[in-house]
Structures are given as structure tokens and as C-alpha cells.
Amino acid sequence: MEGELGQLYRRWSQELTQALAYIEAFIDFSEDDNVEEDVLTRVDAAVARLDQELRGHLQDGRRGERLRGGVHVVIAGPPNAGKSSLLNLLCQRPAAIVSPVPGTTRDVVETTLNVGGYPVVLSDTAGLRDARDPVEREGVSRARDRLQQADLVLAVLDAAELAPQPGRLAGALQAVLPPSPPPRPCLLVLNKTDLLAEQSRGALQEACTGGSLPPTCLLSCMTGEGTAALLHLLSGQLQHICGDPLVGSPSLTQTRHRLHLISCLDALGRYHRGRGGDLALAAEELRLARRHLGRITGQVGAEDILDIVFRDFCIGK
Numbered sequence: 001m002e003g004e005l006g007q008l009y010r011r012w013s014q015e016l017t018q019a020l021a022y023i024e025a026f027i028d029f030s031e032d033d034n035v036e037e038d039v040l041t042r043v044d045a046a047v048a049r050l051d052q053e054l055r056g057h058l059q060d061g062r063r064g065e066r067l068r069g070g071v072h073v074v075i076a077g078p079p080n081a082g083k084s085s086l087l088n089l090l091c092q093r094p095a096a097i098v099s100p101v102p103g104t105t106r107d108v109v110e111t112t113l114n115v116g117g118y119p120v121v122l123s124d125t126a127g128l129r130d131a132r133d134p135v136e137r138e139g140v141s142r143a144r145d146r147l148q149q150a151d152l153v154l155a156v157l158d159a160a161e162l163a164p165q166p167g168r169l170a171g172a173l174q175a176v177l178p179p180s181p182p183p184r185p186c187l188l189v190l191n192k193t194d195l196l197a198e199q200s201r202g203a204l205q206e207a208c209t210g211g212s213l214p215p216t217c218l219l220s221c222m223t224g225e226g227t228a229a230l231l232h233l234l235s236g237q238l239q240h241i242c243g244d245p246l247v248g249s250p251s252l253t254q255t256r257h258r259l260h261l262i263s264c265l266d267a268l269g270r271y272h273r274g275r276g277g278d279l280a281l282a283a284e285e286l287r288l289a290r291r292h293l294g295r296i297t298g299q300v301g302a303e304d305i306l307d308i309v310f311r312d313f314c315i316g317k
């Protein structure tokens with residue numbers, strides 16, 4: 001494995017190798033040779049440091065994986081709000097069917113695009129309502145599943161419908177967002193503003209500011225008015241979700257790596273818990289932790305242990 005990430009994982013692997021070498025030196029030579037008990041204290045401190053570093057690395061908000069696989073942006077809202085029109089506007093082709101009949105979209109329509117340099121997997125979904133038709137009901141259920149996987153929700157509501165009662169905005173938005181945590185970042189898109197009278201546009205705008213609503217954008221998919229503002233808001237959110245890949249420590253880029261790192265961390269936890277008991281068994285956990293790192297870096301490196309033992313301790317000399 002190349003690059004900064006490869007270097008980081010190889011350093012961790014070397015630290016584990018050293019920790020293992022020290023424990024083995026203690027087990028094998030502490031009675032006859034010059035291997036003091038404080039060797040174990042140093043190992044414990046090194047393992048605790050590694051534990052901390054791994055945790056920090058895993059809590060990077062999946063930024064690297066998102067940069068690699070795309071940020072999952074899900075368009076959701078009630079039927080006929082203009083969700084499919086928004087997908088077509090953003091990807092600049094008629095990828096989804098648009099019609100005046102509420103309940104037109106059933107399957108999830110997915111497309112990939114680049115917004116401000118960030119890769120996006122954009123999904124259009126069925127309008128959310130209590131549908132009687134079994135096919136539409138399945139569509140709504142797929143929409144809700146997709147919402148659960150969203151990194152960012154584009155909640156689309158019909159501005160013309162809400163304009164007479166702007167107080168209904170918060171409730172209408174609540175009905176779109178997934179109920180189960182974690183709370184997802186969201187942009188509210190009030191579509192069909194071409195149908196608004198100037199006065200009700202003002203009232204709607206006022207209802208959106210200063211309250212508890214997410215960042216909001218007035219849009220007309222029909223005329224394109226508001227598109228630049230929406231793209232600006234969207235890139236801001238994407239930047240927030242992905243971070244700047246050029247600053248900070250390198251981010252995890254693959255889910256497979258994440259799984260090995262979690263297993264590595266589990267093994268370190270078992271080492272700490274087992275440390276008061278049989279030392280050889282606790283050391284086995286460090287060996288396992290190192291093996292998980294090796295699955296990522298492609299190196300196993302069992303052979304370095306003796307080198308370290310003879311390098312760092314006066315054994316048999």
C-alpha cells in the first residue's frame with residue numbers, strides 16, 4: 001500500500017511489532033537477563049497511544065470514503081413537489097420521468113455527478129405519502145430506505161402550496177426527514193417559485209429566516225431561477241461533509257480498511273482487559289491486531305520481533 005495512509009498504517013504496525021517484541025523479551029528473559037518490569041509499562045503506554053490514534057482516525061466522519069465513492073445526496077419530498085425535475089436540472093438531462101400526476105416516480109432513480117469538484121451520487125425518490133397502490137407503497141418504502149443511507153437530504157417542498165400558510169413549513173419538512181438518528185444534514189428546496197405572487201414570496205422568505213429550518217433555497221425548476229444559489233449551498237454542504245482532502249491527516253478511503261481497523265481496535269481493547277491475567281494470551285491479541293493492519297498494508301512481518309529483542313535488550317551478552 002502506497003501513500004500517506006500506507007505510511008501511517010506501517011508505522012502503527014511497527015509500533016505493534018515493537019510492543020510484541022518487548023512482551024516476548026519479558027516473558028522469555030525477565031528471570032535471567034536484564035529485562036525489567038518497566039518494559040511492560042512502556043508497552044501499555046504505547047498500546048494506549050495507538051488505541052487513541054486509531055479511534056481518532058476512525059472518527060473522521062467517513063470523509064475519505066465519501067470522496068472516493070461519492071456523497072449520497074437524496075432528493076425527497078411529497079408527491080408532485082418537483083423532485084424529479086430537480087434531479088434533471090442538476091444532472092442536466094432528462095434522467096427521471098416528470099409528469100403532473102402525483103406518484104409518478106416509484107423506483108429510486110440514481111445518477112452520479114460532480115458538484116464543485118465533489119463526487120455526488122444523487123438519488124430521486126418516490127413522493128412520500130400513505131399510498132394505497134401496492135407498487136407506489138413499495139416505492140415509498142424504497143424512498144425511506146434510501147433516506148436512511150443519505151449523507152445529505154435535499155428536501156423538496158412545493159412553495160406555491162405552502163405560500164398561503166408558511167407556518168406549515170416546519171411540519172412539512174419534518175414529514176420528509178428520516179425519523180431515526182443520526183440527524184442528517186439537510187437543505188430545504190422550496191420549488192415552483194415561478195407560481196408565487198411577489199407578496200407571498202416575501203412571506204415565505206421571512207418564514208425561512210431566523211427559525212430552526214435548515215439552509216433554504218427558493219427555486220424554480222421550470223425557469224431555473226435560484227439554481228446558482230442552490231449549487232452554492234450544495235457545494236458548501238459537500239465541502240463540510242468531505243472536508244478539504246489537502247489538509248489534516250490522511251483519511252480512510254476504503255470500507256474494507258475501516259473494518260480491519262475496527263477489528264484491530266477490538267483486539268487492542270482485549271489486550272488491555274486481559275493484561276492483568278496471562279501475559280502470553282494478552283500478547284496474542286497484539287499479534288491479532290497487527291495481523292489486521294497487515295491485511296491493509298499487505299505486510300505481515302512476524303520476522304522482525306527477534307531483531308528488536310536482540311537490538312533493544314542485553315540478552316545473552
Ligand SMILES: Nc1nc2c(ncn2[C@@H]2O[C@H](COP(=O)(O)OP(=O)(O)OP(=O)(O)O)[C@@H](O)[C@H]2O)c(=O)[nH]1
Nearest residue numbers: 079080081082083084085099103104105127221222
Ligand atoms: N410551475 C412549475 N412547475 C413545476 C416546477 N417543477 C416541476 N414542476 C411541475 O410539477 C409537476 C411534478 O413534477 P415532478 O418533477 O414530476 O415532481 P415529483 O416530485 O418528482 O413527483 P412524484 O414523482 O410524483 O413524487 C410536473 O408537471 C412538473 O412540470 C416548477 O418549478 N414550476
Ligand SMILES: [Mg+2]
Nearest residue numbers: 083084104105
Ligand atoms: Mg418524481
